[in-house]
Amino acid sequence: MTKHSLALTLTPLLAAALLAACGQKQDGAGAHGGAGGPPPVSVAPATQREVQEFDEFTARLEAPDTVEVRARVAGTVEAVRFKEGQLVKKGEPLFTIDARAFKAEVARAEAQIAAAKTQAELAKADLARAEKLVSANAVSQQEIDQLRAALRSAEANQKSAEAALVQARLNVEYASVTAPVSGRTSRANVTPGNLVGVGDPVLTTVVSSDKVYAYFDASEATYLKYMRSAKPVQTAVQMGLSNEQGFPHTGKLDFVDNRLNPATASIRARAVFDNKGGLFTPGLYARVKLGGGGTYPGVVVPDRAITTDQTQKLVLIVGPNNIVQPRPVKPGALIDGMRVVEGVKAGELVIVDGLLRAFPGAPVTPQVLKVDDKGMPIPAAQPGAAPAPAPAPASAASK
Incomplete structure (x- = not known):
């Protein structure tokens, strides 16, 4: 092989090697934050605070109270007395049903009471006259018994008529459908002119x-x-x-x-x-x-710091020499983003950011974050971020 052909063959291999070396350097810098250094992580101290679960x-x-308003008497709806969806008080009228037939029944019951009362008074007078004639043997005992029975029957008829009058007056009262409870009405399911029966249909609902x-x-x-x-x-x-x-x-x-x-x-x-x-x-x-009752002292860590290792929950602690130590924990209540845990002592440094770069037994470069009054870490300022420019004086702005 000539020198020229050998040079042509080695040139692509040398270029590939240089690119691979540059890529490894960039990856190492991104993973470790420095050439060959431990990876950076953000840590925050576990905090003890009073906890109320x-x-x-x-x-x-x-x-x-949810009440379906229904008619208690049958008749024709004369008027709807409320605005749909309005607030009503208990006893306010909602619907009016034609009550003329019920008022006529009241008059008839009153007449029956008067007739029964007259009949009872007559029977009482007949019995009184017959009892005066007993001593003279002018009337028999049988006649006395019949008069007494007639008086009791007349009095019973009077009571029956009085009960019928009470029922008739109730029907007149029921013809005005009122709110059973104070609350807000639903829509009116019937309009004036419709015939309603006893209990059917539902006129409206009040809650x-x-x-x-x-x-x-x-x-x-x-x-x-x-x-x-x-x-x-x-x-x-x-x-x-x-x-x-x-x-x-x-x-x-x-x-x-x-x-x-x-x-x-x-x-x-x-x-x-x-x-x-x-x-x-x-x-x-x-x-x-x-x-959950009274308070108790508990150690809290950010909830995002807790990870899972197959069957158990754990956090990663930065121990001596910045070595990562896995610590199994028993999580408790979640309060304002902080999780109550058992297995961590107050003050121990817990990794909260960069968990994927931390490996048990390996060193890391910890950045300790400040925490607020609840123990929540405060994000650190981004490196290289320029501070916000101060506002220009009013005189300079006017110019």
Whole structure:
């Protein structure tokens, strides 16, 4: 092989080797932050703080009172006395049914009472006269018994007529359909001129609005935890709607069902919230947070620092000589992005960023981050970032 051909053959190989060397150098610089140095990671000290555990649930809002308004007498609807969707108070008229037939029945019952009363008075007078003649043997005992029976029958007829009058007056009262509870009305399902029967159809629906219930299902473990509390009911509950941040509304737990659902191993619970402002509408989805009692000291780490190694949870600790140490932990409650853990001591440096660059038993270059009052790491300023320019003086800006 000539020198010229040998040079042509080695040139591509030399170029490939140089490119590979440059690529390895760039990869090493990106992985280790320096030529051949340990990879950089961000660490933050585990923090001890007072912890109050809580549980979060999804809930649906329901009104304490939901009433289907139905007619209690049959007749023709004369008028709708409310505006659909408006707030009404208990006893306010909603519908008016033609009551002329019921008023006529009242008059007939009053006439029957008068006739029965007259009959009873006559029977009483006949019995009194007959009893005066008993001593003279002018009437027989049989006649006396018949007169007494006639008096009792007349008095019974009078009571029957009085009962019929009460019923007739009730029908007149029922012809004015009123709100059974205070709350907000639905739409009117009938219009004037329609004939309605007793109980059919549903004229409208009224739901109470001064309070609202939040129903949610709790697991068996949660139920047992709160049953150990001295006062499982009346526990404070916080709630947030789907368009709200956090849990701005406070209520109380007022009901826990008497048995668990064996199919789901859960139990139904209810919290009550004030709704005088009309903010909550039945049927809305809500998030509720149930506090778990007293506080206790606990060690917290950022939730993102916890990783999984097949069957266990662990965090990566930077130990002596900046060597990575895997530490199995038992995670607890999640509070403001911080996870309560068992297995880590306060002050130990936990890797929070760069977990993929850290290997157990290998060294790293830790960058210790500052933490806020809750223990959450504060992101470090980006290297090389220029500070924001100061605003120009007013005089210079005017020029």
